[in-house]
Amino acid sequence: MSLAGLFNNRWPGVALFDLDGTLVDSAPDLAAAVDQMLEHLGRTPAGLDKVRNWVGNGSAVLVRRALAGRIDWEPAEAKDDALFNDAMAIFYHCYGQHNGRHARVFDGVEECLEHLKGLGCRLAIVTNKPDQFVAPLLEQTGLDKWFELAVGGDTLPVKKPDPAPLLHAMEKLGGTPGTTVMVGDSAADVNAALAASIPCVAVRYGYNFGGSVDSLGADAVVDSLAELL
Numbered sequence: 001m002s003l004a005g006l007f008n009n010r011w012p013g014v015a016l017f018d019l020d021g022t023l024v025d026s027a028p029d030l031a032a033a034v035d036q037m038l039e040h041l042g043r044t045p046a047g048l049d050k051v052r053n054w055v056g057n058g059s060a061v062l063v064r065r066a067l068a069g070r071i072d073w074e075p076a077e078a079k080d081d082a083l084f085n086d087a088m089a090i091f092y093h094c095y096g097q098h099n100g101r102h103a104r105v106f107d108g109v110e111e112c113l114e115h116l117k118g119l120g121c122r123l124a125i126v127t128n129k130p131d132q133f134v135a136p137l138l139e140q141t142g143l144d145k146w147f148e149l150a151v152g153g154d155t156l157p158v159k160k161p162d163p164a165p166l167l168h169a170m171e172k173l174g175g176t177p178g179t180t181v182m183v184g185d186s187a188a189d190v191n192a193a194l195a196a197s198i199p200c201v202a203v204r205y206g207y208n209f210g211g212s213v214d215s216l217g218a219d220a221v222v223d224s225l226a227e228l229l
């Protein structure tokens, strides 16, 4: 499906983009920070392949997964608040140093953003990444020039898969569900879009817990954002 189809040919529209795993391959920097945090706590580093699959539900969940050593940490394991608080503080400190260092923009992203801008679209980021890391990463990768708004993981009291961050960005940019599209890489993105009644494109190359995005219920699934042009 083309973007024009998703927008019902009603231009200009609003396009909302997830950040990690959709626009930017940030997993190497996140993994470096997670591993430094684990080593600091006397734990074994997790490595890039594991950490990549733990990204997408915000930093607190990433740190919980890292402390548990697996994706499906049990709420019962979330009792040790002192350890968790230490781990969060160390992770924030380390990620602040690594953020943007090895991150690279995925192929097809710049072409897609340029095309949408040319059509008069208004563009926003809607990410679960903590607010303080969003602007530095956008600047570092040169993506900041395309976006007039960024909603981060703590802009609102709730994160994706709650629909509120998408609706907030959509309303700020004057969109309606019929003239807005969400583009993301994970179940959190697709479920937020479904709950907001906003059409959704999912990318296959991102961080969807190692699973397939084809069965999440997105309106279109692509291997590159260039496919949408």
Ligand SMILES: O=C(O)COP(=O)(O)O
Pocket (backbone or CB within 6 Å): 018, 019, 020, 021, 055, 056, 057, 058, 059, 062, 126, 127, 128, 129, 130
């Ligand atoms: O920090 C995260 O969990 C990643 O955020 P995003 O995939 O929503 O951009």
Ligand SMILES: [Mg+2]
Pocket (backbone or CB within 6 Å): 018, 019, 020, 021, 022, 055, 056, 184, 185, 186, 206, 207
């Ligand atoms: Mg993502």
